[in-house]
Amino acid sequence: MGRVLDRIEVVAEEIRGQAVQSEADCRLTDAAAGLLRDSGAIRLLQPRLYGGYEVHPREFAETVMGVAALDGASGWVTGIVGVHPWELAFADPQVQEEIWGEDNDTWMASPYAPMGVATPVDGGYVLKGRWSFSSGTDHCQWAFLGAMVGDGEGGIATPSSLHVILPRTDYQIVEDTWDVIGLRGTGSKDLIVDGAFVPGYRTLNAAKVMDGRAQKEAGRPEPLFNMPYSCMFPLGITAAVIGITEGALACHIAVQKDRVAITGQKIKEDPYVLSAIGESAAEINASRVSLIETADRFYDKVDAGKEITFEERAIGRRTQIAAAWRAVRAADEIFARAGGGALHYKTPMQRFWRDAHAGLAHAVHVPGPTNHASALTQLGGEPQGMMRAMI
Incomplete structure (x- = not known):
């Protein structure tokens, strides 16, 4: 059947085409949700026993980014709703059967x-x-x-x-x-x-989900289901934000190719705009790479039967948060140079820009406590209370 992302690419224009109506409705249209359902995007982390793909976390993140670059809302839903099958995989088998027994596309x-x-x-x-x-x-x-x-x-x-x-x-x-x-x-x-x-x-038990005991008690041997919650849950959310900024960059480049400034100079001849595009593209790509690298490294370690320490989890969260902020700052740089035309509601650029900032407001992107916890742990301290939250 090929990768889910390949199927997403086949219907890319249809996903893009639903974005305006989804925004107007303040919910994904039935057609947009149907495209995600038919692609299997929400089953990426679902157990094979119930029609899932049990993909590597990297493939999950890359798929979320790909969808978000077409439509931020669709990517966001893919990242959030798409992680729930991962947790359900180590819930009681009775509730798994209740939810997926008759329809493995239940969200x-x-x-x-x-x-x-x-x-x-x-x-x-x-x-x-x-x-x-x-x-x-x-x-x-x-x-x-x-x-x-x-x-x-x-x-x-x-x-x-x-x-x-x-x-x-x-x-x-x-x-x-x-x-x-x-x-x-x-x-x-x-x-x-x-x-x-x-x-x-x-x-x-939420604490057991956070520290990995729930997965072990459920007897799930697969590396995927023994990944840290503090990596997997933020992964889909931050991947969506990065994908949204990739969508903004693609819109920006498409417009700038033929844009002419009020001075009559072609934008592609303006060295300052070119520099901004190049720097922003590099920053967005760095965000993508750093997010995926953490998921890759954690998966390899879990696959080798090793534990992910609190210090490693804290640094992983720090990297994930920084990736989101870096990508959105880069999107700001290109939006500021996109010209007045990017402000029109009829253009997708402004929607990607708004979606990126909205995504940055999620709790998994709050930098203070995680930065504090990661640094304190590296210095030999023991973070307590809110400093341990979501790590």
């Missing part, structure tokens, strides 16, 4: 942020809460949601949190909660859960 939404409370009851939990930023949620039939464990009296029983898995019938999508300046087509709406029962087998 799952999120977010993982613990915005709800799961109160223990016989056989599981009762879940209540409201979650923001559920990307691609209109096209998903299940959701991974983060929740703190409650004490039954309105408080938090322990500092631990869960990833709970719910069917669409157990949560409400709140319309008109995604009217934003960038990544509009992702449809990242709010979800509400009001007292749904969650069987125990539909939960994962």
Whole structure:
């Protein structure tokens, strides 16, 4: 069948063609989601047992970048919804069968942020809460949601949190909660859960997912499913941002080929513009290479049966965050030199620029705590609290 990215390239113009309507609708159009579904993009990290491809993380990242360079929202959904099958692979086999048993193209939404409370009851939990930023949620039939464990009296029983898995019938999508300046087509709406029962087998201990114990306890020997969560979850998000900047660069180059400045000089004869294009292209490519290099190195180490240390994970996250910021700064440099025509809504350049900045606002791209943690660890310290978050 060939690579998923090859199939994406065949329908590239169709994906591009849906971008304007997706943005207007504040969600991916059914046609856009259908193109991703038919390509198999969301099954890249899915177990082969359920029709997935179990690809190397590099191929996942490259595919997300390829989609995002066509349409930022489609790439973002590919990166976020596409990582959920990776986690489901080490959830209880019963919930895997519930989700994929009849349709291995069933999609799952999120977010993982613990915005709800799961109160223990016989056989599981009762879940209540409201979650923001559920990307691609209109096209998903299940959701991974983060929740703190409650004490039954309105408080938090322990500092631990869960990833709970719910069917669409157990949560409400709140319309008109995604009217934003960038990544509009992702449809990242709010979800509400009001007292749904969650069987125990539909939960994962979030701390164990983060440190790799959940994967080991599930008995998954494959290197893919033993990659660090702090590499795999940000991988799709940052790959989308880098792909978006690659799309911006492609738009910029296409326009500049024939553009003439108000002085009458052809842009391709302006050494300052040429220098800016060359430097920005190099920076965006450096972002791509650094992100993929970390995934490659971690995979090779896991494949050899070795552990990824906290220090390595922290440095990997630092590299991933820096890659996103570097790429968006490079996109700023070319956008500032694209001319007034790039400001028009009828041009895709402005949409790529807005999408890139919106993607940079995601929590996985906050540099402070991770930079602090990585440096402190390298100096022999032991980061605590928020400094260990998402590492």
